[in-house]
Amino acid sequence: MQTDASTQTDGVKAVAARRLAELGLVDPTDQPSGTQTAAARLSSLAGKRPGLLDNRKGNGDRLLDRIGQLLVERYGTLEPYRTTKFIYARRAGDEIIDELAKQCDFVVTAVGD
Amino acid sequence: MMSSGMTRDAIEAIELMYQAGWTDGLPVVPPYPEIVDQFVRVVGRPPEDVVACIPPLGGKATVAKVAANAVMAGCRPEYMPVIMAAIDAMLDDKFNLGGMQCSTHLSTPLLIINGPIRNELGINCGANVFGQGWRANATIGRAVKLILVNIGGAVPGVTDKATLGHPGKYTYCIGENEEESPWEPLHVERGFDRDESTVTVYGSEAPHNINNQMVDNPFDLLTTIGSMMANLGSNHPYLMGESFVALCPEHAEVCAGKRFRKADVKQYLFDNARNEHRRLKMGGIYGPDTAKYNTWPHWIDRARDDIMVPVCRRPEDISVIVTGGPGRHSAYLPGWSSRSATRKIQTSRSD
Numbered sequence: 229m230q231t232d233a234s235t236q237t238d239g240v241k242a243v244a245a246r247r248l249a250e251l252g253l254v255d256p257t258d259q260p261s262g263t264q265t266a267a268a269r270l271s272s273l274a275g276k277r278p279g280l281l282d283n284r285k286g287n288g289d290r291l292l293d294r295i296g297q298l299l300v301e302r303y304g305t306l307e308p309y310r311t312t313k314f315i316y317a318r319r320a321g322d323e324i325i326d327e328l329a330k331q332c333d334f335v336v337t338a339v340g341d
Numbered sequence: 342m343m344s345s346g347m348t349r350d351a352i353e354a355i356e357l358m359y360q361a362g363w364t365d366g367l368p369v370v371p372p373y374p375e376i377v378d379q380f381v382r383v384v385g386r387p388p389e390d391v392v393a394c395i396p397p398l399g400g401k402a403t404v405a406k407v408a409a410n411a412v413m414a415g416c417r418p419e420y421m422p423v424i425m426a427a428i429d430a431m432l433d434d435k436f437n438l439g440g441m442q443c444s445t446h447l448s449t450p451l452l453i454i455n456g457p458i459r460n461e462l463g464i465n466c467g468a469n470v471f472g473q474g475w476r477a478n479a480t481i482g483r484a485v486k487l488i489l490v491n492i493g494g495a496v497p498g499v500t501d502k503a504t505l506g507h508p509g510k511y512t513y514c515i516g517e518n519e520e521e522s523p524w525e526p527l528h529v530e531r532g533f534d535r536d537e538s539t540v541t542v543y544g545s546e547a548p549h550n551i552n553n554q555m556v557d558n559p560f561d562l563l564t565t566i567g568s569m570m571a572n573l574g575s576n577h578p579y580l581m582g583e584s585f586v587a588l589c590p591e592h593a594e595v596c597a598g599k600r601f602r603k604a605d606v607k608q609y610l611f612d613n614a615r616n617e618h619r620r621l622k623m624g625g626i627y628g629p630d631t632a633k634y635n636t637w638p639h640w641i642d643r644a645r646d647d648i649m650v651p652v653c654r655r656p657e658d659i660s661v662i663v664t665g666g667p668g669r670h671s672a673y674l675p676g677w678s679s680r681s682a683t684r685k686i687q688t689s690r691s692d
Contacts, residue, residue: 236362244360251354254372256363256409257491258400284635286628315580315636317440317678 270334274304279332281324283316288338295336358413363491365483365511369413380408383421385689392425393432396439398494402428406492407484414484414512420462420477423540424484426684427452430542431485433682441544441679442495445504446576448677450489451545451585452482452514453662455528456538458686459516466516468666471548482514507547515664521590522663523597530603531683538686543585543660544679548672556669559596563606567614569673570652570659576677577652578616579626580636583681584653585674586610589665603661611656619646 249255270276278299280292296308309331313320328335354371358364370376381388381404388405395402411424431438431450441448454464465475473479495501503510519526519535528539551569556562566586570577577584586606588596596606618641622629632643638654653659660681665671 236360240360241362244357248354248357248361251350251357251371252374253354254374254377254405254409254412256372256406256413256487257361258402258406259398259494284627286626315678317444318437319439 273299273334275306276333277306277331278308279328279335280308280310281320281328281335281337282310282312283338284312284314285316285338288316291338292336299336362496363413363487365487365490367511369487370415372409372412376412377405377408380411380416380418380421381405383418384408384425393428395428395432395489395493396495397442397500400492400494402488402492407488410487410491411480411484414487415476415480416484417462417476417480420481420484422686422688423452423454423458423462423481424488426540426686427481427485427542428488430540430682430684433680435680436542436544436682437679438489438493441677442489442493443500443502444677445502446677447503447505447507447510448544448546448679449507449510449513450485450542451509451674452485453527453541453543454514454516454538454686455519455526455541456533456686457536458538458688459519464514464516466518466520466664470515470518470665471672478514478516479512482509482512485514486510486512509545509547513545515587517662518590518664518666521593523593524603524661524663527660527662528683533683533685538688539683540686541681541683543583543674543681544677545585546675546677548587548674551671551673552669553592553671554669556592556595559599559601559606559609562592562595563609564613566671566673567610570610570614570675571616573616573620573623573625575652575675576626577675578621578650579634580678581638581651581653581658582676582678583658583660584676585660585662585681587662587664587672587674589668589671590663591667591669592671593663604656606661607656607659610659611651611653614652615649616652617646618643618648618650621650622646 280296282288282292299305311324351371355368358369384404386404390404392402392404392407411421459466462477464477489495517526527541529535533539549569551566553562553565622631627634641650642648
């Protein structure tokens with residue numbers, strides 16, 4: 229039986245949690261129940277305004293430059309709206325998110341290194 | 342005495358808790374409701390009260406769920422006020438818990454306890470302070486780490502993207518050795534009374550040992566420490582955030598004996614823990630183009646290769662504590678894109 233936290237399947241976890249509840253233990257976990265929903269998908273990128281959010285990690289700007297170029301060339305988008313976080317380690321400020329929502333139809337960002 | 346039936350249930354529960362993903366890889370104590378209730382009563386709030394929503398996934402930390410994790414970690418009920426204060430401190434926006442929980446960097450909250458509660462709970466501040474052997478240190482630190490995963494949802498390798506992690510992700514809790522410090526302790530420096538108890542949370546790498554056995558003056562000692570602080574693999578020459586120096590009592594005395602106040606230690610380290618600009622251009626988090634480093638202050642002349650660049654923006658970015666036992670080893674605790682936060686521990690005695 230696999231017992232590592234990161235590789236345990238949801239099914240095994242659920243069965244174990246049910247049995248623990250039967251034993252009367254207090255559940256120490258709480259996971260959000262997925263109340264957030266994704267925005268409606270775009271049917272086409274043509275004529276839409278892309279947003280490019282740079283997290284300032286090394287070479288992220290180059291990657292986003294190229295993605296922006298390809299979006300215009302291959303998918304016929306408008307010129308991208310470009311913005312940057314102050315630092316990758318912190319979430320983008322509300323003013324950046326609000327501006328992206330106002331200016332763009334979709335956003336490409338980097339979340340990793 | 343426990344009946345054999347209860348023993349069987351407990352052993353089954355320990356195995357099931359592994360399968361449910363509730364543990365850190367070590368066995369945990371089953372959170373039976375009657376034990377959890379004792380912990381809830383110490384807090385004096387209803388069990389369903391939501392203390393905080395813990396990043397990254399925003400799980401609701403109710404008093405009962407915090408207590409359940411504390412039971413699992415092996416705590417005693419009287420440790421609860423420390424854990425509650427630590428949660429409050431970690432939720433301070435400047436601490437950036439959400440980022441820390443998900444980063445590829447290995448920093449994790451370190452709890453630094455100050456004030457009378459250290460002696461009341463038996464929190465180790467002396468020999469082997471970062472190591473094993475003291476229930477309060479081990480289990481308070483562990484309870485916090487279980488909460489971050491079980492309620493916050495920072496599952497290693499899934500939402501917690503740490504490339505390496507470090508052993509402090511199991512537990513990471515120390516006391517300041519106020520009795521053997523020549524200076525005011527951390528909480529007094531931060532505006533609390535000496536007889537108040539506090540917890541300071543700091544997003545920390547593992548301790549980096551600084552060995553200097555023969556030194557008899559602060560200049561040589563702080564040069565040794567500064568060298569550790571300025572190493573190129575650290576975040577600090579690039580990010581310039583806050584970091585902690587943990588001086589052992591004997592090293593602190595080397596400084597204080599030559600009339601160095603804590604502020605002098607910080608000033609000296611700020612002035613001397615530096616790298617030549619051309620050396621920093623060899624690389625780091627942002628690559629060799631230092632002109633683009635928006636985390637560096639404007640007063641660093643990026644046009645000159647020969648200037649000496651500090652590891653933080655101001656001396657106050659270096660926090661100094663005194664901890665540990667006899668011997669001449671101090672430690673540098675490099676950090677991350679986070680600022681430490683301090684909270685008073687609310688006990689029935691202090692209310």
